[in-house]
Amino acid sequence: MKIARFETEHFFAQYEFNTPYQLCNSDCETMSIETLLELADVSVTDFTQQTLGYTESQGNPDLRQSIANTYQTCPPENVIVLATPVEGIYLTARALLNPGDEVIVLSPAYDALINMFEHVVGNENVKKWNFHSSDDGWELKIEELTQLLSPKTKMIVVNFPHNPTGYIPSPQIQQEIVAIAEQNNVWLFSDEMYFGLTHEGTTQIPSMADLSPKAIVLSGLSKTYGLPGLRTGWLVVPDDQLIDEYINWKFYTSICSPGPSEFLATAALKIWNELRQRSLTQISSNLQIADEFFRRWPNHFTWNRPLAGSTALVRFHVNSVSQITARLAAEAGVLIQSGKTLGSDDQHMRIGFGRAAFSTALGKFDDWLTDNPKIVENQKQ
Template sequence: MKIKPFLTEQFFSLYEFTATHMLASSDCETTTVAELLNLSGGSLEDFGSLKLGYTESQGHPEYRRLVSETYENVSVDDVVILTSPVEGIYLTMQTLLEPGDEVVALSPAYDALHHVADHLCGKFQAWDLVPTEAGWKIDLEQLKSLVNSKTKLIIVNFPHNPSGFQPTIGDFEQLIEVARANDCWLFCDEIYRGLETEFKGKPAIPSAADIYDKAIVLNGLSKTYGLPGLRAGWLVIRDKQIREELIGWKHYTTICPAAPTEYLAIQALSVGEKLAERSRTLVQSNLVACTEFMQRQRPLFQWRPPTAGSTALVEIDFAHLAKRSTETFDNATDYCHHLAKNYGVLLLPGACLGCEDKFVRIGLGRAGFQTALAAWEATLPTAAVPLAN
């Protein structure tokens, strides 16, 4: 049986490294090795003297210690270092799921969060994020109707890619209670943690790892910390048996983390707050520009401003777009290919992530965002294109 295609990666592989105007990415602006070491007080000379032998399968103890300190209630032993964040999704699903198991997953979602579980389990059910006029919300009643004592695993991602939604603390605690009441595992992907539009010194909701024993939490340095090329990620697993079984799966994928990545990840975590603050500042200023753009363009787009993360979903009114463009589109996928091929403007079709094909994902974390937004706006003449008789 074949796994479903990873549509986001397939789409990116067509344009990611050639499009001039990147508006689709979920990661925040990155840095160079030299800049990172400069910030952390490390030196290129020390980095150069690193030996390139095998490393510890569970990860370097200092790396795990720095990770554990980003939680309230997590020990060094609870942390498993990965060779990339996405690897943690594969390893967790392989460890937990068997044919016949029931899984409930927040939808839409980053492709891997759905497809690996769907491929392995017996019954996969989507728990739909609900669009409202003002934003997005979760429907806890729907969750309660989907989860029962046969549910093995609930999969969520907060802050959420692609919508930029994050629940209130009250709703998050209720979600955990649903998992607890049904004694199921909760996979909480927190890779955008710390990116909040109104950040007040610490994330507004706790990490699931700190408040639920059966939570498995994914995080890494790709998004909030702007270092996707490091391929640095980790899982927090407080259950010893599951952790050991997962490391057993890891022996079949990557065995151990890459030594240069571990070295640089330790440097990055030692200045993690500075890197995260840099990303937040950029996302916040890009969000202001994006909100103004959406207001100028009303009613072409319906805008639901994100409250956290580095992405948002834009809903397109295709009837209105037909009046503003010389070409007609009836779905977001065709529109995204058109913008990428003809204008070098890259937006991600929401359909890649399981959205209705009238949404595009916009990424708010890059330095060139405002120039790219202007390039998109230039493709939308302000006066309506006269309709042909």
């Protein structure tokens, strides 16, 4: 059976490795294996002496313990290590749902968080809980979530901090979401790939895994920890029978995770808080640079400063961000991404703040805008 086109990944496949100045990445600045081992105080020889056999399907026990340690209440038995973070979305849709079940998803969202569920339960059974843009930034309305529930609802899918808007709920709204899931006996699938990236002035919220037995949490090392090339992700699943169901599906996708990645992931988790702080420092500095940029271009953009995460969704006052994207990449080597790829519209762009080269890339974009003063002419301001 066909599945919807994964627009975001097709977009990056087209541009990521041939466009020098990137402004729309969702990951944070990465590092070499050498630097990671050094920071984690792990010897290179220990790494190179690892053997290359199959690994345990649920994940290496030391790695599962290291992951469990990052939560308040999660035993290592509840952790499933994934061969890639995105695999966790596929496995969840497969292990928990049947055609005809209803699922509530956020919109816009990272494509897989909508498309995979539509694929399994049917497009008409996926209900969208939409973000609204307000003067205070992006918002979700709890009453709209309540209205989307039906006796057929099996799962609510959330992602906080949110890609692309940079939204994070207050602790009170988070509690309300948990209460709705529990009272209606539906699973709360919580994508926490950007966990801990909370900006100054925003209240940190706990992992859903520490709040509710109805929560299934996806996280990993790609974003907050700046290690997307390890392809290490994990699920926290609070139910033995479900874990068995998940592992059964995992036998069809990856069987087990790559041993070298498991070793390096265990090293990374020794210093998880340091890696997170490093990403936060980079984002904070890039956000200040972005503040200045958007102050310079008030007729071009409506700047919704993110509360958390590594991305923001910004209104760009042009007819088509996709058309500008193609021109900008060809003429200046600068990459921006239309919100359309993420289920928003072609008048928004996603911007990413995690990379060290952000300032240089934004400078190139600024130069291009200066050279092309007419791009917002006759547009709605």
